[in-house]
Amino acid sequence: MNEKDQNFDRLKxxxxxxxxEVPPPGYFNHFSSDVIARIRAGEAGxxxxxxxxxxxxxSWFAGFMGFFETRxxxxxxxxxxxxxxxxxxxxxxxxxxxxxxxxxxIPGTSALPAASAVALNSSTLASxxxxxxxxxxxxxxxxxxxxxxxxxxxxxxPGASPLFQPASFAPATQ
Amino acid sequence: MIMSETAPIAGAGSPTGVLEGxxxxxxxxxxxxxxxxxxKRYQERIYATVYHMxxxxxxxxxxxxxxxxxxxQALKSFKGGSSFxxxxxxxxxxxxxxxxxxxxxxxxxxxxxLDFNTENNPDLVALISDRTPFRDAGLTELQKKLxxxxxxxxEPHRMVVVLHDVQGQSHDEIAEIMGCxxxxxxxxxxxxxxxxxxxxxxxxxxx
Numbered sequence: 306m307n308e309k310d311q312n313f314d315r316l317k318x319x320x321x322x323x324x325x326e327v328p329p330p331g332y333f334n335h336f337s338s339d340v341i342a343r344i345r346a347g348e349a350g351x352x353x354x355x356x357x358x359x360x361x362x363x364s365w366f367a368g369f370m371g372f373f374e375t376r377x378x379x380x381x382x383x384x385x386x387x388x389x390x391x392x393x394x395x396x397x398x399x400x401x402x403x404x405x406x407x408x409x410x411i412p413g414t415s416a417l418p419a420a421s422a423v424a425l426n427s428s429t430l431a432s433x434x435x436x437x438x439x440x441x442x443x444x445x446x447x448x449x450x451x452x453x454x455x456x457x458x459x460x461x462x463p464g465a466s467p468l469f470q471p472a473s474f475a476p477a478t479q
Numbered sequence: 480m481i482m483s484e485t486a487p488i489a490g491a492g493s494p495t496g497v498l499e500g501x502x503x504x505x506x507x508x509x510x511x512x513x514x515x516x517x518x519k520r521y522q523e524r525i526y527a528t529v530y531h532m533x534x535x536x537x538x539x540x541x542x543x544x545x546x547x548x549x550x551x552q553a554l555k556s557f558k559g560g561s562s563f564x565x566x567x568x569x570x571x572x573x574x575x576x577x578x579x580x581x582x583x584x585x586x587x588x589x590x591x592x593l594d595f596n597t598e599n600n601p602d603l604v605a606l607i608s609d610r611t612p613f614r615d616a617g618l619t620e621l622q623k624k625l626x627x628x629x630x631x632x633x634e635p636h637r638m639v640v641v642l643h644d645v646q647g648q649s650h651d652e653i654a655e656i657m658g659c660x661x662x663x664x665x666x667x668x669x670x671x672x673x674x675x676x677x678x679x680x681x682x683x684x685x686x
Contacts (some may be wrong), residue, residue: 313672320644320675321532322625335527336540337518340547341511347548397572 503563507554514554518547521564524646525571532575534626542578561655568656574654577635584629621682628678636671643668659686 505513507516525546530539549555550567557566631635638657642648643664650668654661676683 313676316672316676316679317644319625319679319683321641322621323641323645324528326622327527327528328536333522336522336526336544337515338520340544340551341515343544343548344511344514344551347552410599 499563500523500559503554503557506551507557512553521567522547522607525567528568528572528646529575530642531629531645532579532637534630538578540580543571546574549574561562565655569658572647576638579634582651606608624679624682628675631678632674635669636674639664639667640671640675644672662683 480507489591498518499520501515502513502520505516522543526539526628529542530536532537533542545625546567550570553570557563605651629640632640639653642653643650647657650664653664659666
């Protein structure tokens, strides 16, 4: 190592020149006072900001964002938890919808699609062959049902449709 | 040798006779006067190290001040495992390296005037009296070449050269400041000197 050091003698002497690069006299007169002033300003600024927030109470959102600003790791965690909340929300919403659809289904029958379940009305329920053990109560559903009441017959004639009237094409006789 | 926390340190222009450990304890309790004394004690050494790394007085002033402010804010976490001086140096070194990484694309430095006593410096007199190109080169040119060569080194290599060959720190101290082992310091120093010798070949070669 000594041999190597000897080789660097001239370089080391040259590097000693760097020691002569000093700031002008008096440069450090205010250095420490500047540092202390900046520390005081920082402390005062921090206190004022806290007091201001406490007084107004309006900038809680800014404070909330400031909390994350100094903790970047929490930002990812917060975003992930929001995403998970959204996914669980969608999942449970679908499940609850399916459960309510199942309430409309008659035991022993195959599952009906949602559209046909909607079409069920009181007459079909009545005509269905229900086992005696199945209670026939009010069936609730969140799906819109146009009408559970049987449509009234036209002019009180049984069998006549309210929408269609029989037409005759026989030529009129004088 | 690493300075102990309780050893009185007489820095240039610093108040003497007060133990460093006592000042640190008082500063930790919020005594800004005590911290002012600590700043005065180490300001020139910290500043010089940062300056030799950045070659710019304005940057050195900013970084050194920020290092002192950061140290005050983190004083509560200072456990005393190393001396305050070493701990402070580590903060300054990290701040400087971070600054240089950000400034990497803006490669510039200002050349500040040499001290007016430079011409009387025995090292320099010996240097320019040799039969080397130093005789013909002006001081400003020498400084320029030296700074350019230093700036071509990587930050860790430049830091080791500055701390050892310019600031006169020991290998042990540098290892503690830079958070590496002594072997790494020695190898970095050797490699950096080799690089510098190559960059400054025309000024360093013997006749």
